[in-house]
Amino acid sequence: MARIISGTQIAAELGMQVAQDAARFHAERGRAPALAVVLVGDNPASEIYVRRKIAQCRKSGITSLEHRLPASLSQADLLALITRLNGDPAVDGILVQLPLPAHIAPVPVLGAIAPGKDVDGFHPVNVGRLSTGGEGLVPCTPLGCMMLIDTVVDDLRGKHAVVIGKSNIVGKPVAMLLLERECTVTVTHIATQGLPDIARRADIIVAAAGAPLLVRGDWVKPGAVVIDVGINRIEQPGGKARIVGDCAMDEMPHAGAVTPVPGGVGPMTIACLLANTIKAAIRHTRSAAA
């Protein structure tokens, strides 16, 4: 059987480290690290994610400053809030939950967040730093994927990684991180021709296409590591929904290691968000003191 990489366990270990770091920050600076969480509208999935993020902040000794705003909020008002949070010395990190309502364009909003407080790593300056090997804030899900891979692969150098999905949130940044570690990286997506053949050449597959059970057992070479970023809701007869990933894991006992859904990449995303908040807080208070 393939080894199961428990994101739940690895995220719990990272969470303990974050709690220690938050406690040290609090002792040294006289206040807890603080993350502003901005939720516009009432998207049910976003509501669940934001609630989880806030609960984890609380558990780790990070202050969450909640800004729940109506779907009718104007883009100008959202930009004004971000400007205020950028200038607030008591705010270390800013997270604007996506998706935003249709009348608000995400690009100017994400671009308005101060790069040093951009704990999602979505600001063009952080994207640029990631692609040039600089010291920016790195998007949370890709960071979590790398930590999971590092628990089962000793040396990434020269390994062939196939990324399925080209999103700004996962596909592109995880490709950059793998490249930085000297993997040979192939970025594919839903329109790629001959995708199963390309996947079969991979030592590592990162599936982030948002396509339920896209990656079948015969796409995976024996011993390959399969990281499943997908979280897809499948409606079942009888009304009960089931959550599945992008990979048919029960078809890949011959894989070297796989991440489960749920309990794989998901928990790592929030743990990395908190780790990014600590990193931003330390840098931000250091530069304020300088």
Ligand code: GUN
């Ligand atoms: N929506 C889905 N994933 C994410 C994420 O990682 N960050 C934010 N801010 N919104 C999201």
